[in-house]
Amino acid sequence: xxxxxxxxxxxxxxxxxxxxxxxxxxxxxxxxxxxxxxxxxxxxxxxxxxxxxxxxxxxxxxxxxxxxxxxxxxxxxxxxxxxxxxxxxxxxxxxxxxxxxxxxxxxxxxxxxxxxxxxxxxxxxxxxxxxxxxxxxxxxxxxxxxxxxxxxxxxxxxxxxxxxxxxxxxxxxxxxxxxxxxxxxxxxxxxxxxxxxxxxxxxxxxxx
Numbered sequence: 001x002x003x004x005x006x007x008x009x010x011x012x013x014x015x016x017x018x019x020x021x022x023x024x025x026x027x028x029x030x031x032x033x034x035x036x037x038x039x040x041x042x043x044x045x046x047x048x049x050x051x052x053x054x055x056x057x058x059x060x061x062x063x064x065x066x067x068x069x070x071x072x073x074x075x076x077x078x079x080x081x082x083x084x085x086x087x088x089x090x091x092x093x094x095x096x097x098x099x100x101x102x103x104x105x106x107x108x109x110x111x112x113x114x115x116x117x118x119x120x121x122x123x124x125x126x127x128x129x130x131x132x133x134x135x136x137x138x139x140x141x142x143x144x145x146x147x148x149x150x151x152x153x154x155x156x157x158x159x160x161x162x163x164x165x166x167x168x169x170x171x172x173x174x175x176x177x178x179x180x181x182x183x184x185x186x187x188x189x190x191x192x193x194x195x196x197x198x199x200x201x202x203x204x205x206x207x208x
Contacts, residue, residue, distance in 0.1 A: 004067030005030050007052075007156060007187060012061035014047050021047055022207050025061070031185040034178065034202040036192065043208030045191045046086070049160050052189060053083045065156075079107065082154030084162055088145040092134040096125060096144050099133055103148045111151050119147045123173065138165035146174060157181060159190035172197075 005028035013023035021044030029035060037045050050056050052063055054070045054077060063070050070077045090099050097116070104111055120126045123143040133141060142165055149157060157178070163171045175198050178188050182200045196202065 004064065006066060008064040008067070009052070010062045010064065012048075012051065012063070013059045014044055014051060015059050016044070016047065023060070025205075027203070027205060029187050029189075029203075031187065032182050032200070034182050034188040034190070034198070034200065035205055036190055036196065036202045037205050037207065038191070039207035045207060046160055048207065049083075049085070049158050049189065049191065053081055053158050054078070055083075080155040082149045082152045082157045084145050084149055084158070085160045086164075088141055090133045090141055090144060093132060095130050095132055096120070096136070096147075097129045099144060100148050100151065104151055107152060109151070109153060116151065119150050123147055139167065139170055142166055143170065146177065150177065155186055157186060157188045157190075159188065161191055161193065163192055163194045 008028040009025055012025040014021045025048075027035070037048060039045050047056070051058050054063070054074065057071070065073065065077050065080065089103075091102070094102065100111075100116065117126060117129075120129055123146060125140065125143055125147065128136065128140060133144065136144065142162070146162070159178075162174055166174065171194060175196060178190070179198045179200050181188060182198075188202075190202075
C-alpha cells in the first residue's frame with residue numbers, strides 16, 4: 001500500500017462573497033519540499049494559507065495530513081503546524097522571553113534555556129530578550145515570531161509574507177532558516193513579494 005504524502009490538497013476551491021478566488025487546486029508536498037504561492041493582491045493567497053492551516057474551511061475539497069483530512073485530526077495536525085501570518089500574536093506587555101515561553105507552553109513544550117538563547121542569538125535578539133515587545137521595531141517583532149517557530153518543533157511551516165519589515169540581512173537570515181528547515185525534512189509554504197534566493201528550490205503555485 002502506497003504511503004500518502006505528508007500534505008495533500010485535493011480539488012480545493014474558495015469563494016469570497018460571490019467572487020471565486022480559486023478552484024480545483026491539487027498538489028502535494030513530501031518531506032523537504034517547499035511551495036511558494038504567487039499571485040496579485042486579492043488573488044486568494046492568504047485565504048489559501050489559512051485554509052491549509054485549518055483556520056477556515058474551503059468551499060470545496062480537502063486538505064490531508066498523512067492521508068487524513070485535517071478537520072478529523074485537529075490536535076495532531078496543530079501540533080505539526082507553525083503559522084506566521086500578518087498578525088504575529090505577540091503580547092505587547094510581555095518580554096521577548098515571556099512571549100516565547102508562553103507560546104511554547106501552549107504547545108506543551110518547555111525549551112532548554114540554552115536552546116532558547118541559541119535561537120535568540122542567531123536572530124540577533126539576545127540583547128533584547130528581557131525587553132517588552134512594545135518597544136521592539138516591527139522587524140524585531142517578526143524575528144521574535146520566527147524564534148517561536150524555530151523552537152516549536154513544527155514539521156509544517158506556513159508563512160504569509162515573512163519578510164515584511166525586514167532589512168536585507170534579516171531576509172537572508174530567514175531564507176537560511178527556511179532552507180535549513182527543508183533540509184531537515186520539514187515542509188514550508190510561503191507567500192512573498194520578495195525575490196527568493198534559497199539553496200533548495202521551491203515549487204511554485206500561481207493564483208489568479
